[in-house]
Amino acid sequence: MRSFTYERPGTPAEAAAAVARTPEAKFIAGGTNLLDLMKLQIETPAHLVDVNGLKLDTIEPTPEGGLRVGALVRNTDLAADPRVRKDYAVLSRALLAGASGQLRNRATTAGNLLQRTRCPYFYDTAQPCNKRRPGSGCAALDGISRTLAVIGSSEACIATHPGDMAVAMRVLDATVETIDAKGAARSIPIAEFHRLPGDRPEVDTTLQAGELITAVTLPKPVAGTHIYRKVRDRASYAYALVSVAAILGKDGSGRVAFGGVAHKPWRVEAAEADLPRGAKAVTDTVFADAKPTHHNAYKLKLAERTLGAALTQARA
Amino acid sequence: MVGASATAALAAVPSAAGAQPARTGEPVLAKVAFTMNGQRRELELDTRTSLLDAAREHLHLTGSKKGCDHGQCGACTMIVDGRRINACLTLAIMHQGAEITTIEGLGQPDSLHPMQAAFVKHDGYQCGYCTPGQICSGVAMLDEIKAGIPSHVTADLTAPVAVTEAEIRERMSGNICRCGAYSNIVEAMTEVAGRRA
Numbered sequence: 215m216r217s218f219t220y221e222r223p224g225t226p227a228e229a230a231a232a233v234a235r236t237p238e239a240k241f242i243a244g245g246t247n248l249l250d251l252m253k254l255q256i257e258t259p260a261h262l263v264d265v266n267g268l269k270l271d272t273i274e275p276t277p278e279g280g281l282r283v284g285a286l287v288r289n290t291d292l293a294a295d296p297r298v299r300k301d302y303a304v305l306s307r308a309l310l311a312g313a314s315g316q317l318r319n320r321a322t323t324a325g326n327l328l329q330r331t332r333c334p335y336f337y338d339t340a341q342p343c344n345k346r347r348p349g350s351g352c353a354a355l356d357g358i359s360r361t362l363a364v365i366g367s368s369e370a371c372i373a374t375h376p377g378d379m380a381v382a383m384r385v386l387d388a389t390v391e392t393i394d395a396k397g398a399a400r401s402i403p404i405a406e407f408h409r410l411p412g413d414r415p416e417v418d419t420t421l422q423a424g425e426l427i428t429a430v431t432l433p434k435p436v437a438g439t440h441i442y443r444k445v446r447d448r449a450s451y452a453y454a455l456v457s458v459a460a461i462l463g464k465d466g467s468g469r470v471a472f473g474g475v476a477h478k479p480w481r482v483e484a485a486e487a488d489l490p491r492g493a494k495a496v497t498d499t500v501f502a503d504a505k506p507t508h509h510n511a512y513k514l515k516l517a518e519r520t521l522g523a524a525l526t527q528a529r530a
Numbered sequence: 531m532v533g534a535s536a537t538a539a540l541a542a543v544p545s546a547a548g549a550q551p552a553r554t555g556e557p558v559l560a561k562v563a564f565t566m567n568g569q570r571r572e573l574e575l576d577t578r579t580s581l582l583d584a585a586r587e588h589l590h591l592t593g594s595k596k597g598c599d600h601g602q603c604g605a606c607t608m609i610v611d612g613r614r615i616n617a618c619l620t621l622a623i624m625h626q627g628a629e630i631t632t633i634e635g636l637g638q639p640d641s642l643h644p645m646q647a648a649f650v651k652h653d654g655y656q657c658g659y660c661t662p663g664q665i666c667s668g669v670a671m672l673d674e675i676k677a678g679i680p681s682h683v684t685a686d687l688t689a690p691v692a693v694t695e696a697e698i699r700e701r702m703s704g705n706i707c708r709c710g711a712y713s714n715i716v717e718a719m720t721e722v723a724g725r726r727a
């Protein structure tokens with residue numbers, strides 16, 4: 215691991231300023247993704263700004279009837295919050311389907327949103343990877359791509375966003391709140407937070423350098439059965455091959471987002487009117503522009519069937 | 531964590547922090563103080579030192595094991611401020627003022643923690659390498675159930691959580707046992723859970 219200096223500021227503005235001011239600085243929250251990548255020299259910050267002292271660890275009601283989740287709220291606490299369990303069950307379910315008890319106790323809301331891909335070639339520093347080393351090529355294109363993206367990918371990168379929480383946040387229309395080094399706040403709709411790889415796969419999100427996430431805001435609760443179904447290689451403690459976050463009525467109407475299929479949670483609102491007609495009607499539209507590899511074409515059928523299972527669950 | 535006051539936090543800042551990043555790859559030292567197994571410890575560490583390495587290499591508490599060093603196996607599980615975490619994926623200097631319990635602090639050969647005794651009784655191991663992590667994780671896991679924290683297999687998110695074999699297995703999925711002693715591990719944990727209830 216490269217050596218680094220460390221500081222622990224007390225306010226969000228100081229933290230944002232510290233990262234903006236120091237070359238090659240990064241925030242560290244739970245550390246469960248960043249330290250993993252630092253040990254492999256995939257991330258090599260020269261300075262760490264510890265955000266654990268910023269007091270961004272509460273969940274507060276908003277005037278609009280929603281919830282404002284602090285950036286430092288641990289995944290365990292968010293999943294277990296009585297308001298989230300009752301009114302945003304899709305979010306509790308997505309969090310509980312991710313990682314392990316130990317990891318969820320450390321992992322934070324902001325860190326979870328910013329976790330990097332689990333593409334095996336991104337992790338293998340002996341392989342070319344445009345996301346890890348821009349311009350070096352993409353080993354996944356001719357490699358084993360069964361876990362990788364089927365839609366929204368580019369010639370430069372076919373990685374997925376691997377997380378579960380963000381898929382639920384997408385179906386809930388959450389908003390990411392940030393402040394920058396000058397103290398200016400902004401709100402980013404979750405749909406615009408993660409970006410597609412295009413020709414700059416090294417950039418995962420629309421955050422600016424030094425921009426600090428302060429909270430994620432959930433709008434007022436959406437009625438219906440809240441469902442998160444995750445299909446993976448083993449029953450627990452594995453990333454999604456395909457996941458479905460849905461809020462559905464008895465007649466099947468509602469909304470749905472897919473995980474494990476793209477560089478961001480994948481939701482096509484225009485297809486949702488077809489939900490009462492069944493899964494295939496929806497996935498035909500949602501995945502109309504899919505470009506799977508021969509290793510991961512199975513994900514299209516799997517997405518349809520996983521949505522089908524969610525619809526059955528909602529109608530029961 | 532009450533210890534994370536502004537002044538306590540300052541102690542973990544290396545003198546050079548914030549000013550000059552470590553350009554040449556020279557080690558950067560920082561001070562940290564926490565309580566491990568009831569004993570106050572003050573250390574000056576390379577900032578890169580994980581909590582696991584601080585315990586094993588600097589405090590010579592080698593009960594916590596290094597398996598994968600990437601948060602995948604759970605052998606390094608410690609209880610920090612009442613919660614189980616992977617000690618390999620956290621920096622020691624991030625734990626200024628923390629209360630940390632390792633397997634050595636749970637119990638000793640002449641005063642076993644009930645979970646340690648149950649592992650002996652039910653043969654919850656073969657080689658024993660994952661055992662300290664399993665036991666620390668199991669103790670904190672039962673506290674999580676008691677606190678009403680749901681899991682992936684909890685059918686009703688708004689109802690109280692029951693201690694079932696399915697719950698224990700799901701909640702312990704972050705602790706891998708390559709010998710495959712899982713069924714005996716579940717028996718040990720079920721017994722301790724029953725005794726507590």
Ligand SMILES: Cc1cc2nc3c(=O)[nH]c(=O)nc-3n(C[C@H](O)[C@H](O)[C@H](O)COP(=O)(O)OP(=O)(O)OC[C@H]3O[C@@H](n4cnc5c(N)ncnc54)[C@H](O)[C@@H]3O)c2cc1C
Nearest residue numbers: 243244245246247248312313321322325326328377378427
């Ligand atoms: C073995 C293993 C299995 C896992 N399985 C799953 C799984 O099944 N599903 C799943 O969803 N996830 C899984 N994870 C990933 C886990 O959810 C993430 O590691 C975790 O959510 C990251 O949160 P953190 O707070 O530890 O982030 P950190 O590691 O501290 O930070 C991650 C990134 O976010 C940045 N950052 C942190 N806070 C802020 C902020 N406030 N503002 C701006 N930037 C910030 C950091 O600079 C860094 O770049 C797994 C991880 C491991 C190790």
Ligand code: SF4
Nearest residue numbers: 333343344352371372
């Ligand atoms: S798919 Fe993306 S992350 Fe994976 S090797 Fe190619 S460029 Fe790297």
